[in-house]
Amino acid sequence: MVIGHGMVGARLTEEIRRRDPDGERVALSVLGAEPRPAYNRVLLSTVLAGGLGAGMVALPAVPGVDLHVGVAATGIDRVARVVHADDGTTHPYDELVLATGCRAWLPPVEGLGGGEDGVGDGGAPAPGVSVFRDLDDCDRIRAAAVPGARIAVVGGGLLGVEAARGLAGRGVAVTLVHPRTHLMEQRLDAGAGAVLAAALGAAGVDVRCGVTATAWDPATGLDCDDGSRIAADGVVVAAGVRANTALAAEAGLAVDRGVLVDDRLATADGRVHAVGDCAQHTGAAPGLVQSGWEQAAVLADLLTGADPAARYRGTRPVTRLKAAGIDLAALGEIESGDELLRVSDPRGGRYGVLALRDDRVTGAVLIGLPDATATITGLYDSGAPAPEDRLALLLGRAVPPDVAPAAEPARMPGSTVVCRCNTVTKNTLVTTWRAGARDVEALCRRTRAATGCGGCRDAVRGIRDWLERADPAGATGADPAREDAA
Numbered sequence: 309m310v311i312g313h314g315m316v317g318a319r320l321t322e323e324i325r326r327r328d329p330d331g332e333r334v335a336l337s338v339l340g341a342e343p344r345p346a347y348n349r350v351l352l353s354t355v356l357a358g359g360l361g362a363g364m365v366a367l368p369a370v371p372g373v374d375l376h377v378g379v380a381a382t383g384i385d386r387v388a389r390v391v392h393a394d395d396g397t398t399h400p401y402d403e404l405v406l407a408t409g410c411r412a413w414l415p416p417v418e419g420l421g422g423g424e425d426g427v428g429d430g431g432a433p434a435p436g437v438s439v440f441r442d443l444d445d446c447d448r449i450r451a452a453a454v455p456g457a458r459i460a461v462v463g464g465g466l467l468g469v470e471a472a473r474g475l476a477g478r479g480v481a482v483t484l485v486h487p488r489t490h491l492m493e494q495r496l497d498a499g500a501g502a503v504l505a506a507a508l509g510a511a512g513v514d515v516r517c518g519v520t521a522t523a524w525d526p527a528t529g530l531d532c533d534d535g536s537r538i539a540a541d542g543v544v545v546a547a548g549v550r551a552n553t554a555l556a557a558e559a560g561l562a563v564d565r566g567v568l569v570d571d572r573l574a575t576a577d578g579r580v581h582a583v584g585d586c587a588q589h590t591g592a593a594p595g596l597v598q599s600g601w602e603q604a605a606v607l608a609d610l611l612t613g614a615d616p617a618a619r620y621r622g623t624r625p626v627t628r629l630k631a632a633g634i635d636l637a638a639l640g641e642i643e644s645g646d647e648l649l650r651v652s653d654p655r656g657g658r659y660g661v662l663a664l665r666d667d668r669v670t671g672a673v674l675i676g677l678p679d680a681t682a683t684i685t686g687l688y689d690s691g692a693p694a695p696e697d698r699l700a701l702l703l704g705r706a707v708p709p710d711v712a713p714a715a716e717p718a719r720m721p722g723s724t725v726v727c728r729c730n731t732v733t734k735n736t737l738v739t740t741w742r743a744g745a746r747d748v749e750a751l752c753r754r755t756r757a758a759t760g761c762g763g764c765r766d767a768v769r770g771i772r773d774w775l776e777r778a779d780p781a782g783a784t785g786a787d788p789a790r791e792d793a794a
């Protein structure tokens with residue numbers, strides 16, 4: 309039984325049915341509190357920006373699942389092994405998986421709404437205020453985002469930046485208020501934050517860092533602690549998230565920032581597991597879907613018995629901004645003692661920091677350097693040694709023999725990971741194309757490429773175009789990938 313039909317709960321059911329298609333080993337039932345089946349939440353930023361219709365984010369239905377949408381679990385009885393739901397039903401389980409995700413956090417700012425402690429559980433956002441977590445939030449924000457409207461975005465993390473850029477692209481006058489000294493401070497250093505702020509400014513966003521919102525009044529606007537008042541018709545709050553852990557805590561399970569799990573994704577009760585944003589594992593990158601998807605694959609191996617030795621050891625974080633005209637990636641961690649290289653070209657909108665240890669890439673922040681991003685991400689993923697000329701690497705001019713930019717599919721080794729979200733290699737795309745998936749949609753559907761953040765869609769298209777040119781008959785027996793496949 310799975311509680312939560314979001315990106316990771318849905319992925320878990322898919323992974324289980326891949327291993328147990330006829331349900332001979334695992335019967336699956338799922339409760340999902342949202343009024344619709346799972347959809348790709350990551351793509352909501354693209355929907356807000358107008359790059360995708362809201363109807364295009366649904367995740368494929370998985371057969372053989374007893375799915376109850378619009379039904380929330382309200383309690384877990386671990387002794388009787390049943391889950392109670394808000395429609396009065398009870399659901400027995402042998403194994404229980406919590407995939408309840410996160411909720412948006414409303415900071416304790418007068419007039420924004422929320423509960424007594426400022427957390428959004430105790431009440432809805434006030435009129436004119438929206439958080440940005442689900443499809444309904446996205447619809448609400450889009451409805452308010454008419455050209456000429458004035459919207460204040462509270463919070464300059466990844467979500468706030470994406471929301472601000474998307475709204476500006478819709479012709480909205482956007483002011484972004486961020487209490488820290490620079491944007492996305494959890495992933496970027498001050499130099500990168502300044503280049504990002506300049507890029508947002510060029511896109512029409514009024515960025516105000518070091519400024520905290522203090523009160524919202526729809527009649528007058530958003531007051532800030534520097535004495536300024538932002539005239540705004542509405543507010544989008546992107547001030548962070550909190551894991552949905554109440555069910556676990558009430559059931560007596562250990563909870564910190566999330567539900568504590570071990571390498572088997574199990575809580576102290578071996579029959580109760582947690583995956584995705586609601587889980588806390590020492591190696592996971594919080595708030596990134598890739599961690600949850602990797603956890604889902606491990607748990608599916610364990611629950612179906614496909615691989616009883618499977619363990620989740622952690623995820624190497626990669627953050628990519630989905631904002632038109634701003635190419636930004638943050639990989640891994642940059643730690644003191646690393647070999648560091650930095651280039652800063654604020655005028656050209658380019659900034660790069662590269663961290664290496666023992667000749668391997670351990671972290672990077674890259675803005676406006678797409679070729680370097682492709683090459684450095686490839687090195688980071690493969691763990692291959694970096695070329696001697698670090699500066700050429702950081703400027704995107706070094707192409708080591710086993711890592712080539714996605715723009716050159718013919719030269720790209722077969723083992724290159726094209727889709728990081730789903731670990732889809734060039735070889736998998738070639739094989740799938742040769743098995744009959746001839747257009748980009750079919751390739752993505754069958755391999756899952758571009759179904760995460762969607763950032764690799766152009767690379768998939770490039771590979772598909774190259775295959776069509778290299779082997780137009782498709783079944784000639786010639787293998788366009790043969791020479792370079794690893």
Ligand SMILES: Cc1cc2nc3c(=O)[nH]c(=O)nc-3n(C[C@H](O)[C@H](O)[C@H](O)COP(=O)(O)OP(=O)(O)OC[C@H]3O[C@@H](n4cnc5c(N)ncnc54)[C@H](O)[C@@H]3O)c2cc1C
Nearest residue numbers: 312314315316341349350380381408409584585595596597
């Ligand atoms: C706009 C936006 C952009 C993002 N961009 C990126 C990105 O670029 N890269 C990235 O890695 N991540 C991104 N994320 C984060 C990513 O969406 C999450 O990491 C991912 O959705 C986590 O999946 P999950 O299943 O754990 O949680 P969710 O997808 O939140 O799903 C949890 C589900 O559980 C349901 N639920 C909760 N409590 C109960 C209950 N008691 N009973 C039944 N159901 C319940 C919820 O209603 C929800 O449907 C983004 C998020 C947003 C909002």
